Amino acid sequence: MKILIKNGIVIDPANKINSAMDILIDQGKISGVEKIINIDVDTVIDAKDKIVMPGIVDMHVHLREPGREDKETIASGTKAAAKGGVTTILAMPNTLPAIDGAEMVDELKNIIGKTANVNVLIAGAITMGRLGSELCDIAALKNHGAIALTDDGSSVDDADIMLKALARAKKDKLVLICHCEDKSLSEKGVVNLGVISTRLGLRGISNESEYKRVERDIGLAEKAGASIHIAHVSCKESVEIIANAKKKGIKVTAETAPHYFSLSEEGLLDYNTNMKINPPLRSKEDVAAIKQALRQGIIDIIASDHAPHTENEKDIEFDYAEYGTIGLETELAVSVTELIHTGLLTWESLVEKMCYGPAKVLGIDKGTLGIGRDADIAIVAPEKEWEVTKECFVSRSNNSAFLGKKLKGAVEHTIYKGNIIYSMKP
Amino acid sequence: MGFQQETNILTKEEIARAITRISHEILECNKDSKDFAVIGIRTRGYILAERMAEAIGKIDAMDVPVGALDITLYRDDLSDVGDQPVVHKTEIDFDIEGKTIILVDDVLYTGRTIRCALDALIDFGRPKSIQLAILIDRGHRELPIRADYVGKNLPTSQKESVQVKLKEIDGEDRVFIERHENDQNGK
Amino acid sequence: MTRTVNKKSQWTHKDLLGLEYLSKEDIELILDTADSFREILDRPIKKVPALRGKTVVNLFYEPSTRTRVSFEIAAKRLSADVINIATETSSVKKGETLNDTGKNIEALKADIIVVRHNCSGAAAMLARHVNISVVNAGDGWHEHPTQGLLDIFTLRKKTGNIKGLNVSIVGDIAHSRVARSNIWGLTKLGANVTVCAPGMLIPPGIENMGIRATEDIGEALSNADAINVLRMQFERDEKGAFPKQMEYFKKFGITDERLEKAKKDIIVMHPGPINRGIEISSKVADGANSVILEQVTNGIAVRMAVLFWLSQAKKGLSK
Numbered sequence: 001m002k003i004l005i006k007n008g009i010v011i012d013p014a015n016k017i018n019s020a021m022d023i024l025i026d027q028g029k030i031s032g033v034e035k036i037i038n039i040d041v042d043t044v045i046d047a048k049d050k051i052v053m054p055g056i057v058d059m060h061v062h063l064r065e066p067g068r069e070d071k072e073t074i075a076s077g078t079k080a081a082a083k084g085g086v087t088t089i090l091a092m093p094n095t096l097p098a099i100d101g102a103e104m105v106d107e108l109k110n111i112i113g114k115t116a117n118v119n120v121l122i123a124g125a126i127t128m129g130r131l132g133s134e135l136c137d138i139a140a141l142k143n144h145g146a147i148a149l150t151d152d153g154s155s156v157d158d159a160d161i162m163l164k165a166l167a168r169a170k171k172d173k174l175v176l177i178c179h180c181e182d183k184s185l186s187e188k189g190v191v192n193l194g195v196i197s198t199r200l201g202l203r204g205i206s207n208e209s210e211y212k213r214v215e216r217d218i219g220l221a222e223k224a225g226a227s228i229h230i231a232h233v234s235c236k237e238s239v240e241i242i243a244n245a246k247k248k249g250i251k252v253t254a255e256t257a258p259h260y261f262s263l264s265e266e267g268l269l270d271y272n273t274n275m276k277i278n279p280p281l282r283s284k285e286d287v288a289a290i291k292q293a294l295r296q297g298i299i300d301i302i303a304s305d306h307a308p309h310t311e312n313e314k315d316i317e318f319d320y321a322e323y324g325t326i327g328l329e330t331e332l333a334v335s336v337t338e339l340i341h342t343g344l345l346t347w348e349s350l351v352e353k354m355c356y357g358p359a360k361v362l363g364i365d366k367g368t369l370g371i372g373r374d375a376d377i378a379i380v381a382p383e384k385e386w387e388v389t390k391e392c393f394v395s396r397s398n399n400s401a402f403l404g405k406k407l408k409g410a411v412e413h414t415i416y417k418g419n420i421i422y423s424m425k426p
Numbered sequence: 427m428g429f430q431q432e433t434n435i436l437t438k439e440e441i442a443r444a445i446t447r448i449s450h451e452i453l454e455c456n457k458d459s460k461d462f463a464v465i466g467i468r469t470r471g472y473i474l475a476e477r478m479a480e481a482i483g484k485i486d487a488m489d490v491p492v493g494a495l496d497i498t499l500y501r502d503d504l505s506d507v508g509d510q511p512v513v514h515k516t517e518i519d520f521d522i523e524g525k526t527i528i529l530v531d532d533v534l535y536t537g538r539t540i541r542c543a544l545d546a547l548i549d550f551g552r553p554k555s556i557q558l559a560i561l562i563d564r565g566h567r568e569l570p571i572r573a574d575y576v577g578k579n580l581p582t583s584q585k586e587s588v589q590v591k592l593k594e595i596d597g598e599d600r601v602f603i604e605r606h607e608n609d610q611n612g613k
Numbered sequence: 614m615t616r617t618v619n620k621k622s623q624w625t626h627k628d629l630l631g632l633e634y635l636s637k638e639d640i641e642l643i644l645d646t647a648d649s650f651r652e653i654l655d656r657p658i659k660k661v662p663a664l665r666g667k668t669v670v671n672l673f674y675e676p677s678t679r680t681r682v683s684f685e686i687a688a689k690r691l692s693a694d695v696i697n698i699a700t701e702t703s704s705v706k707k708g709e710t711l712n713d714t715g716k717n718i719e720a721l722k723a724d725i726i727v728v729r730h731n732c733s734g735a736a737a738m739l740a741r742h743v744n745i746s747v748v749n750a751g752d753g754w755h756e757h758p759t760q761g762l763l764d765i766f767t768l769r770k771k772t773g774n775i776k777g778l779n780v781s782i783v784g785d786i787a788h789s790r791v792a793r794s795n796i797w798g799l800t801k802l803g804a805n806v807t808v809c810a811p812g813m814l815i816p817p818g819i820e821n822m823g824i825r826a827t828e829d830i831g832e833a834l835s836n837a838d839a840i841n842v843l844r845m846q847f848e849r850d851e852k853g854a855f856p857k858q859m860e861y862f863k864k865f866g867i868t869d870e871r872l873e874k875a876k877k878d879i880i881v882m883h884p885g886p887i888n889r890g891i892e893i894s895s896k897v898a899d900g901a902n903s904v905i906l907e908q909v910t911n912g913i914a915v916r917m918a919v920l921f922w923l924s925q926a927k928k929g930l931s932k
Binding site for chain 1: 633710711712730732733734735737738752753754755756787790793816817818819821822
Binding site for chain 3: 496498499500504510511513514515516517545546548549550551
């Protein structure tokens with residue numbers, strides 16, 4: 001099976017390519033990237049005026065399986081990924097039960113093998129049951145196939161345990177991802193602390209509850225001489241702390257999600273529970289700081305933090321609603337709308353943050369269009385406008401913070417290992 | 427749309443004469459007991475009531491209590507589709523218990539307004555009797571109601587509307603008929 | 614006798630969720646109508662048929678006697694039928710959801726739901742899910758619009774005009790829906806609002822609502838034409854953020870001594886129920902400046918006006 005992508009603008013920062021190129025795919029791999037390729041193939045995709053980029057590597061996704069298949073499954077989540085141009089996912093371990101031992105990794109691997117539509121990588125928990133008190137058997141997690149560790153959804157409160165985890169992760173060459181939240185500061189909060197929480201009469205979550213923990217975890221990583229990845233950065237103080245740590249040479253990488261650079265707390269004025277997210281949508285000032293951090297490279301990675309929830313868990317009293325928004329199907333469009341069309345980022349730097357950058361952090365051979373690599377490709381219509389509606393999602397849930405928003409930029413085709421796994425309906 | 431045509435019915439002087447005559451009639455009918463009060467239906471009935479009380483006071487050197495009744499909350503068409511109502515104050519600062527009440531309105535038509543006013547009045551107590559004074563009776567009753575004192579009986583068609591203008595509100599005293607002609611069938 | 618001439622009235626809201634969402638004209642329409650309704654309460658027969666055949670459901674997820682009774686009386690004065698549903702604090706874990714309860718009440722052909730709920734935003738959510746009118750009778754810390762309206766109505770009756778008045782709200786501002794509704798309503802009508810509380814009870818960014826905040830009770834009282842004393846709810850204290858009761862009274866309690874330094878005719882309001890000796894002294898609560906019981910009576914007239922306009926809402930809603 002040979003596929004030829006003609007006339008597209010190929011963006012591949014790993015190989016310093018940003019120009020009109022043809023791409024030949026043969027037997028699931030990229031076999032040619034040249035100005036003009038003329039050869040007999042099975043399928044030709046005309047990509048004139050389209051962006052041809054590596055498939056997105058989304059290192060922060062909640063697939064909910066096993067345990068909450070009513071919200072999402074590996075099958076439905078990876079189908080949503082395909083629609084969003086995502087070809088590699090790091091699945092978060094806060095399933096039911098949590099991925100905290102070899103058996104759970106095996107079970108998950110089994111489901112992935114049977115049902116996944118894209119590449120799904122496994123993150124194991126740091127502590128048993130993600131309860132923060134007892135370290136998992138990290139070597140076993142690694143040996144059975146986990147490539148990262150995180151207690152995402154919670155932070156490891158005990159600094160001593162966190163330090164040990166960092167040391168183990170370093171030894172076993174696993175990526176340690178920190179959900180930074182001091183629950184003693186954010187307790188019961190449901191929106192950003194400030195003018196909006198005051199107006200709405202809702203409990204606030206301070207910036208402090210995030211950045212104090214970012215500060216602590218980076219300090220522990222420095223002490224352990226380990227690398228560390230900070231998940232979903234949302235506030236300006238965290239940005240500053242990460243920037244300083246990078247200057248000092250600490251091995252820290254940072255990620256943010258599209259909603260933190262596109263939406264602010266003001267969207268919550270009508271108690272829209274789809275915008276109830278943890279960390280919360282912050283002030284306009286924070287949003288501006290996140291954008292600048294992306295531009296300056298302080299934040300390395302954009303990931304969706306795709307967090308599906310059922311309508312029963314979202315369409316209820318604000319205090320009772322679950323935290324999180326889905327994001328796999330909108331992350332690229334939101335990024336193109338907010339970062340490319342505003343001139344904040346170039347296509348190369350966006351691909352760096354969504355494809356090549358996360359692949360590097362995870363240590364996987366993805367996120368580029370180099371010859372011989374897996375043919376994981378997204379073809380994007382950069383000017384195409386569309387409106388986010390409940391009906392447009394293939395995810396099992398539709399709790400999107402972007403419902404009703406108009407976005408500019410749409411995935412037309414997604415190719416995974418040489419197969420076209422998604423094409424936009426004409 | 428049709429066009430409108432106005433026909434004058436009462437002048438300023440004729441209105442004044444009608445009020446004076448009704449005032450004499452009221453005194454004549456109630457000569458046995460002077461324990462009566464005048465209550466007008468907002469808004470123009472109340473103004474007529476004020477004028478009648480003044481006229482009665484002049485004729486018989488007595489102080490007649492005057493009240494204002496707002497019947498918005500008693501209307502039987504309140505929940506029908508239509509314009510939103512305007513709620514005014516009802517102001518009756520005397521006890522109506524045992525009194526003869528002269529209820530005053532500008533135009534008597536279907537009788538529904540008076541029905542509402544009777545309901546509203548009775549919520550204030552139990553008057554000895556209620557008599558009805560009207561400036562214009564234009565017919566077309568839908569309820570068994572009749573006026574005790576009438577300024578002018580005016581046969582009308584239902585296509586017409588009777589307009590009473592009073593200077594306290596409208597800047598002039600005048601009564602006229604407005605005829606809404608419908609080019610087609612005039613239904 | 615005065616002649617009240619209302620402007621051409623226009624009510625366009627299906628629900629009353631908060632004073633934040635009303636215009637100055639909306640608020641004035643309710644106050645003017647309440648003025649007309651106030652007289653009904655002094656009649657021998659305290660009832661008019663305006664809402665005859667309508668059903669008002671009081672749906673209370675928080676214990677409340679006075680607000681519920683006030684709504685009940687208001688509805689009955691307008692000849693509506695009233696059903697009271699009191700539920701334990703709602704929980705997502707057990708029982709029927711608020712939305713389902715609301716839809717059931719709608720299916721029972723009720724016309725207006727008056728809802729009190731412990732969660733901020735609950736009334737707004739309910740209003741989105743039903744086609745019938747919803748009145749917010751207090752949602753979490755967010756708003757208690759009819760309390761705000763009756764406080765403003767009482768002030769307007771006493772002073773004639775809200776514009777330019779200096780009003781201080783004293784007490785637990787952070788957790789008070791009464792404070793928020795008063796702030797929205799008073800500022801829309803042109804009053805100068807000051808809130809006064811211990812620092813921990815002044816929520817961040819409150820000044821952005823167009824008001825002044827101070828921790829100095831003397832300052833809050835010095836130029837005030839009126840003070841609204843909030844009930845201190847010590848049971849809400851979660852992390853020991855509140856001062857102790859006696860300490861609070863010493864520092865913020867409204868006493869004769871404090872009032873002596875204020876304007877002589879300062880109006881003292883309280884949404885009730887009052888904690889004597891905690892936020893207000895008995896002498897002040899029962900004294901000449903207090904309008905606390907007038908507020909209770911006015912509350913009925915204001916709620917009548919609200920129920921009346923919501924029952925007329927369909928006519929004003931633009932298609």
